Amino acid sequence: MSTDHAQVAVVTGANKGIGREITRQLAQRGLVVYLGARDEQRGRAAERDLRAEGHDVRFLQLDVTDAESVSRAAKRLDSEVGTVRVLVNNAGIGGPMHPPSQTPADQVRTVYETNVFGVITVTNALLPLLRRSGSARIVNVSSVVGSLTAAAENVDPSGVHPPGAFPTMLSYATSKSALNAVTLTYANELRGTGILVNAASPGFVATDINFHHGVLTVEEGARVPVLLATLPDNGPTGTFLGENGTAEGQVLPW
Ligand SMILES: NC(=O)c1ccc[n+]([C@@H]2O[C@H](COP(=O)([O-])OP(=O)(O)OC[C@H]3O[C@@H](n4cnc5c(N)ncnc54)[C@H](OP(=O)(O)O)[C@@H]3O)[C@@H](O)[C@H]2O)c1
Numbered sequence: 001m002s003t004d005h006a007q008v009a010v011v012t013g014a015n016k017g018i019g020r021e022i023t024r025q026l027a028q029r030g031l032v033v034y035l036g037a038r039d040e041q042r043g044r045a046a047e048r049d050l051r052a053e054g055h056d057v058r059f060l061q062l063d064v065t066d067a068e069s070v071s072r073a074a075k076r077l078d079s080e081v082g083t084v085r086v087l088v089n090n091a092g093i094g095g096p097m098h099p100p101s102q103t104p105a106d107q108v109r110t111v112y113e114t115n116v117f118g119v120i121t122v123t124n125a126l127l128p129l130l131r132r133s134g135s136a137r138i139v140n141v142s143s144v145v146g147s148l149t150a151a152a153e154n155v156d157p158s159g160v161h162p163p164g165a166f167p168t169m170l171s172y173a174t175s176k177s178a179l180n181a182v183t184l185t186y187a188n189e190l191r192g193t194g195i196l197v198n199a200a201s202p203g204f205v206a207t208d209i210n211f212h213h214g215v216l217t218v219e220e221g222a223r224v225p226v227l228l229a230t231l232p233d234n235g236p237t238g239t240f241l242g243e244n245g246t247a248e249g250q251v252l253p254w
Contacts, residue, residue, distance in 0.1 A: 006056065007133075008081045009229065010073075012036040012064055012122060013091025015046040017207035018141065021222035022088055026229060027055035031086065034077065036062035038069070038091075064091045064118030074125040084129040086229045089119040090141040094209045097169040108171045115175035119182060135194045139228045140183045142199040144242055145169070146176025149253035157252055158242055160204045160215075180240060180254055187238035196237040200225040201252055203243035216243065224249045 009026045013019040015037035027033045027050065035050070035057050037043025047059040060076070063069040077084060095111040096103070119140055130136040144150060144158045145167050154166045161167055180199055187197035205221030206214035214221075224243045228235075244250035 006030060006032045007085040008032050008034065008077070008083065009086035009088065010034045010036060010060065010062075010077065010084055010126060011088040011090055012062055012118075013038075015039065015042040017209065018202050018205055018218055018221045018225070019088070019090035020046050020050075021218040022090060022225050022229070023057060024050055024053070024055065025219075025222050025226045026086065026088075027057050029226075029230060032056045032058070032081070034058050034060040034073075036060045036064075036073070036091070038063035038066075062091075062122070064089075064122050065113045067121055070121050070125045074129070077126070077129055082129065083132040084126055084136065085133045086137045086139070087123065087126050087130060088139045088141065088225055088229055089122060090139075090225065091118060092141060092209070095171045097167075097172060099168040100170040103170040108174070111171035111175045112178065115172070116178045116182060119179060123186065130195055131193065133194075135233055136196075137229050137231055138186065138195060138197040139225050140179055140197070140199045141225055142179050142183070142201055142240065143172075143176040144201045144252055145173040146178075146180050147240070147253055148177055148180075151177075157250070158201065158203065158244065183240075184238050184254070191237060194233070196228075196231055196235055198228045198231075198237060199240045200228050201240065201242035220245075 009031045014035040043059040050057040062073045183199040202221035204214040205216045206212040240252040241249040242252045
């Protein structure tokens with residue numbers, strides 16, 4: 001399949017869950033999608049399934065915590081396609097969802113390796129290819145639990161948690177707060193370059209990360225990330241958009 005005219009997207013953590021569905025929805029819109037997965041078997045299985053549906057989806061070995069894996073992936077993309085239009089930093093881990101008093105610092109470090117440092121490693125490795133597109137989109141898959149405003153008010157604007165019960169899990173929530181800060185920092189650096197950088201909150205989606213306790217489907221969870229990945233050139237940058245069942249999504253407070 002030729003990539004001569006098709007635009008290229010890269011999705012991390014795309015072998016299952018929301019990332020796999022983002023991959024499918026971007027491919028449905030005609031993009032060639034590199035399906036990032038750290039494990040070859042799981043990645044190839046997802047690639048096979050999505051290709052069987054007729055999509056141009058290509059397994060890309062990519063462990064976001066492994067600098068060599070990221071560098072190899074960037075080199076392969078450089079030689080195969082040269083330009084990347086869309087990067088969706090979706091790979092993420094939950095880790096033990098404990099409150100601060102019960103969380104050893106090492107647990108926080110482990111979650112940050114994937115949810116924060118992994119995003120920085122992948123983004124910096126792919127930025128030269130994104131810049132070449134002249135009109136690129138970076139979407140960081142965050143979570144409403146990373147909202148510092150919501151934490152300060154102890155109110156979940158998405159309504160998943162009752163007022164006064166904003167979740168207190170240290171590693172995961174603060175990794176997403178850090179990711180939000182990372183998102184804004186890139187958005188500001190890249191203003192005027194044609195690269196729009198935004199954070200997405202997919203909603204509470206039934207996937208492995210929450211043992212399928214989520215209430216939304218992956219199709220619903222992929223909607224806002226795909227919306228941000230396919231923004232027009234005059235679309236926003238430096239915004240935090242969440243799923244709320246409306247066509248335009250809900251702008252969330254940082
Ligand atoms: N589900 C929700 O309710 C919800 C809500 C808010 C935000 N999110 C965010 O949405 C994103 C996707 O989560 P999900 O719900 O779809 O969870 P999931 O089904 O557990 O999928 C997570 C994906 O990330 C991959 N991954 C983990 N560590 C990786 C690494 N080091 N390198 C590359 N890939 C890695 C996993 O690969 P393996 O299969 O190899 O483990 C898997 O493909 C995450 O960033 C999550 O924080 C989810």
